[in-house]
Amino acid sequence: MIVSITDIQNEIIDEFSMFEDWEERYQYMIDLGKDLPLIDDQYKTDSNIIKGCQSKVWVHAEMNDEKLVFTADSDAIITKGIIAILIRVFSNQHPKDIIDAETDFIDKIGLKEHLSPTRANGLGSMIKQLKLYAIAYQTQLK
Amino acid sequence: MFNVENIRKDFPILSRTVNGKPLVYFDNAATSQTPQQVIDVIVDYYSNYNANIHRGVHTLSQEATDKYEQARKKIQTHFNAKLAHEIIFTSGTTHGINLIANGFSSFLKKGDEIIVSALEHHSNIVPWQMLCERTGAILKVIPMNLDGELIMTEFDKLLSDKTKLVFVNHVSNALGTVNPIEYIIEKAHGVGAAVLVDGAQSSPHIKPDLQALNVDFYVVSAHKMCGPTGVGMLYGKEAWLKKLPPYQGGGEMIAEVTFEKTTYAELPHKFEAGTPNICGGIAFGAAIDYMNAIGFDTIAKYEHELLEYATNKLLEIDGLKIYGTSKHKTAVISFNLEGIHPYDVGTILDKLGIAVRTGHHCAQPIMDFYKIPGTVRASFSFYNTKSEIDVLVEGVKKAKTMLS
Numbered sequence: 001m002i003v004s005i006t007d008i009q010n011e012i013i014d015e016f017s018m019f020e021d022w023e024e025r026y027q028y029m030i031d032l033g034k035d036l037p038l039i040d041d042q043y044k045t046d047s048n049i050i051k052g053c054q055s056k057v058w059v060h061a062e063m064n065d066e067k068l069v070f071t072a073d074s075d076a077i078i079t080k081g082i083i084a085i086l087i088r089v090f091s092n093q094h095p096k097d098i099i100d101a102e103t104d105f106i107d108k109i110g111l112k113e114h115l116s117p118t119r120a121n122g123l124g125s126m127i128k129q130l131k132l133y134a135i136a137y138q139t140q141l142k
Numbered sequence: 143m144f145n146v147e148n149i150r151k152d153f154p155i156l157s158r159t160v161n162g163k164p165l166v167y168f169d170n171a172a173t174s175q176t177p178q179q180v181i182d183v184i185v186d187y188y189s190n191y192n193a194n195i196h197r198g199v200h201t202l203s204q205e206a207t208d209k210y211e212q213a214r215k216k217i218q219t220h221f222n223a224k225l226a227h228e229i230i231f232t233s234g235t236t237h238g239i240n241l242i243a244n245g246f247s248s249f250l251k252k253g254d255e256i257i258v259s260a261l262e263h264h265s266n267i268v269p270w271q272m273l274c275e276r277t278g279a280i281l282k283v284i285p286m287n288l289d290g291e292l293i294m295t296e297f298d299k300l301l302s303d304k305t306k307l308v309f310v311n312h313v314s315n316a317l318g319t320v321n322p323i324e325y326i327i328e329k330a331h332g333v334g335a336a337v338l339v340d341g342a343q344s345s346p347h348i349k350p351d352l353q354a355l356n357v358d359f360y361v362v363s364a365h366k367m368c369g370p371t372g373v374g375m376l377y378g379k380e381a382w383l384k385k386l387p388p389y390q391g392g393g394e395m396i397a398e399v400t401f402e403k404t405t406y407a408e409l410p411h412k413f414e415a416g417t418p419n420i421c422g423g424i425a426f427g428a429a430i431d432y433m434n435a436i437g438f439d440t441i442a443k444y445e446h447e448l449l450e451y452a453t454n455k456l457l458e459i460d461g462l463k464i465y466g467t468s469k470h471k472t473a474v475i476s477f478n479l480e481g482i483h484p485y486d487v488g489t490i491l492d493k494l495g496i497a498v499r500t501g502h503h504c505a506q507p508i509m510d511f512y513k514i515p516g517t518v519r520a521s522f523s524f525y526n527t528k529s530e531i532d533v534l535v536e537g538v539k540k541a542k543t544m545l546s
Contacts, residue, residue: 022161022493023493023544026489026490026493026544027544030486030544030545054484054485054500054501054502054515054516055483055485055515056515075483075515076483076485076486077482077483077486077545078485078486078489079483079485079486114489
């Protein structure tokens with residue numbers, strides 16, 4: 001049984017609501033960033049790169065039993081922490097659910113600023129890329 | 143007597159908070175803040191004499207024209223240009239550079255050479271690459287050393303009778319190095335090449351004497367020197383400006399138009415097609431007045447104090463490395479914490495209300511030279527204080543603790 005994207009998002013919103021201030025929130029993301037070996041080195045290729053102006057993001061996708069599995073990485077640790085959250089939400093889900101998923105949970109956990117286009121860290125493009133992968137694999141499934 | 147606390151009262155933005163903390167603004171190399179005296183001039187323009195210039199016979203147009211031309215005079219006096227019409231209003235440094243690069247298209251042939259420096263901003267590299275593509279000219283680069291200084295012995299070797307234009311910034315935006323432009327101008331003239339100096343980063347700190355420098359072209363942006371965005375200056379020696387073809391066609395730049403032939407207007411209007419940024423030009427003049435009232439010697443002395451204080455304090459942090467260690471630099475510190483991405487440091491500092499620039503500062507070749515993705519850059523102005531630097535130092539320490 002897959003936990004739905006909405007349920008995972010609500011879980012994350014709950015977790016973040018327990019933090020008292022920005023420091024705790026950021027320390028949590030930094031720790032997430034540190035803990036997760038996110039992508040296999042063989043997939044850290046130029047074709048998997050999403051170039052922000054400042055930090056780089058790599059994303060790799062593969063299908064496993066009709067579910068789409070994402071791995072990703074970044075050279076900046078806070079970016080990596082946010083990636084870890086995105087992976088937790090979107091990885092191991094059916095492509096259709098990924099396509100249909102709302103992303104406003106990001107505002108609710110106070111990370112909206114990191115996904116604005118001016119932030120130039122590649123994360124805004126990353127969500128787009130995850131959805132594009134989902135669309136591509138969904139087409140394959142059909 | 144210079145009193146920074148009094149100066150700070152002139153800048154309304156400095157009393158705001160960011161993320162609940164008092165703003166510490168250390169991104170002055172990107173844009174400087176605007177004093178009330180300049181804001182008042184902008185408000186006065188739109189409240190009292192907003193009109194198009196150089197063509198109306200009515201009073202408002204006359205008043206606006208007078209103020210605009212007065213501003214040109216102020217800029218001329220400040221930079222010590224010989225003639226007021228050697229000052230061309232532009233939209234900023236990039237516009238000025240493109241105007242010259244475009245104009246040189248008609249002077250260059252295949253095999254001619256243009257020399258630029260390894261310390262350039264992207265806006266200073268791309269127009270020359272485009273010019274080379276159009277003309278078949280070749281781009282040569284003056285290399286830099288580990289301190290972030292241009293290597294003059296290498297520059298000497300690049301010069302030849304093929305060199306037609308040398309282009310260099312007076313001060314590097316990424317590292318703050320003050321380049322030896324006096325030497326570069328003299329040597330370039332020795333082989334008959336023209337020299338364009340980008341003064342975007344020097345003009346907030348140094349008052350250049352353009353006649354004494356004998357430079358052919360010099361470009362600046364008003365918004366780096368307490369003025370508004372969208373306006374700048376191109377200085378060109380009269381002889382060069384007469385020789386260069388116009389850059390853009392439009393109103394203002396013509397003397398007579400028939401369908402057979404157009405005669406171009408006299409300088410400076412030949413290069414000022416269309417309705418200019420009138421308010422911006424006038425405010426630019428006011429910004430120059432403001433800075434001169436404080437005095438550039440006073441500014442330079444105080445900023446140097448800030449630079450030394452910040453350099454010493456930051457270097458006390460273990461694992462902090464400063465890029466750009468020339469003895470001749472403006473109040474800019476580009477640094478990294480060992481093993482930590484500059485983006486992460488900038489993010490934490492922002493949370494603490496501290497504005498710095500992170501990234502490659504549009505100077506990727508410099509970052510490639512040091513083999514780093516970018517730096518954190520703190521750039522100081524005369525309205526900054528040592529206690530703000532203390533806040534920065536504590537912020538960097540905190541970022542280090544959180545990110546290590």
